[in-house]
Amino acid sequence: MGYLAEQFKRSFAVAKKNVRIYYSKGPVIVFGLIFPLFLFLAYTIGRNMPLEELLPGLIGMTTFFTATSVGPSIMPWETRSKTLEKLVCCPVTPWAILLGDMFSSFLFGLAISLIPLLFTLTLNIGLLNFIILLFGLVLATLCFSALSVLLSAYPPTDNPSTVMMISSLVKFPLVFVSGVFISIGQMPFLGRIIASFSPLTYFTDLTRHLILTVGYYPLILDFSMVAIFTLIFLVAAVKLHEKTLTKRIS
């Protein structure tokens, strides 16, 4: 137990380092802040919708883009600057390094996503729903940060733009099939099938439940699916990174 606690502690040191170095990097700002903002403006301007109907999509999109913006870029940057070898030489397990990367992604996503979430306080959603929503946001941010670390696993490149391009190829289609712009219930049958494979679907459904009191899946299923996706992404990220670590260093 002491060993695990010590590794967790060291993963926070990795996260602290990531916060200092990577938050201000160009791709993080572009993909984590500017892009989702303009995408949201393109979606809302001229549609004449009330705020409460816009908020589930806005929260979903903001959380997804911000929580997945830091993670993909860390590994290639560390590979390029050879600092990854320095980390691997230290008494830190690969999973602790990845947890640190995930945690720094999580903090970035959470800090930005809290802004639209606070808007929900201006609506009449009730304190209990707000707390459940906050819990859902934390869980979803964890899930998306785990996905972001997984996205940087393959190919084991030292070029951040390659990973950013690949992660965009995954992220953008996901936004369009996950009920961000149209609720799941309004989607055609095939759309609903595809949507069920996206973790973002369950988070946007969860926010619709708690803000608009209409959801497609039961709330408990939304939470469970986000938790299951988190676990899958995390395990897959650790396994894949462990396989590619040698290639990055040599």
Next chain:
Amino acid sequence: MNDAINAINLTKYYNGLLAVDHINFGVKKGEIFGFLGPNGAGKTTTIRILTGVLKPEEGSALVAGHDVSENSIEAKQCIGVVPEVSNAYIDLSAWENLMLMGELYGIAKKEREENATELLKDFGLYEVRKKLVKGFSKGMKQKILLCMALINDPEILFLDEPTSGLDVESARLVREKVQQYNRDGKTVFLSTHNMEEANQLCHQIAIINHGRIAAIDAPEKLRAQSLELQYIEVLFDKSVDLADLSRKTHVVKASLAGNKVRLYTANPSAVVEFLVDFARHYNLRILSLNTMMPSLEDVFIKLTKEHGGEA
């Protein structure tokens, strides 16, 4: 157990090529162990295995009594590493780099701050501790890497080409610090291309070529093993015919080094006697005459050629 490092039958392939070929060696506690070899010989790969960065395909390595493959965290906890390429975080300050290393080694805040302050003062970096490493010179970057490697007061220090590309003053400082660290009873594993550095610093030297250990011994013993490489350097007042000299018994080879003649021999006293007779016979004056032991570089070149490749 007296060995700080024990490599047993270590083997590593890179893309199907044998990079490290069943090597065995031991490094005693408190010694500076030099690891020499031409480019691509397997030095860095061996260091990466010993420091737990890479796993060997065969064999095992014990570092500070821990198997680096089985108990890599315990082994890494006892070592400090200065890799071949400068890899401090350039977007962090010198202080932040040291604090990060301290945290990764699980050192308590007060202790890591004390260690960092002492190291930065010792290496002359304390005044620039808040500056980003990005703006440091190569020498300063190498010093900060050494500070980072020493933050946990490791039992064993691994140095991969630590003075490569440094100016004379910085290289000397690094060598002094390595010796100072070793005087405290710590073990140093030093990979270098610099023969003079290895000769000055190391208690024992291993020469690796094509992934295999070509020789392993104390520097003076390695030189003594290659007595045919010792030579007599003589300067006459007039030029002489090299062919005349090289035909004599005991002379293995004759060559020119500037205006001096070098005669390679396993029997220096016989050649000195011959040179005196030779000078008398041709009415020459001997201006200087020196018997030279083979340098480590000579031994290195000989051994790396013998083991299947040019150095």
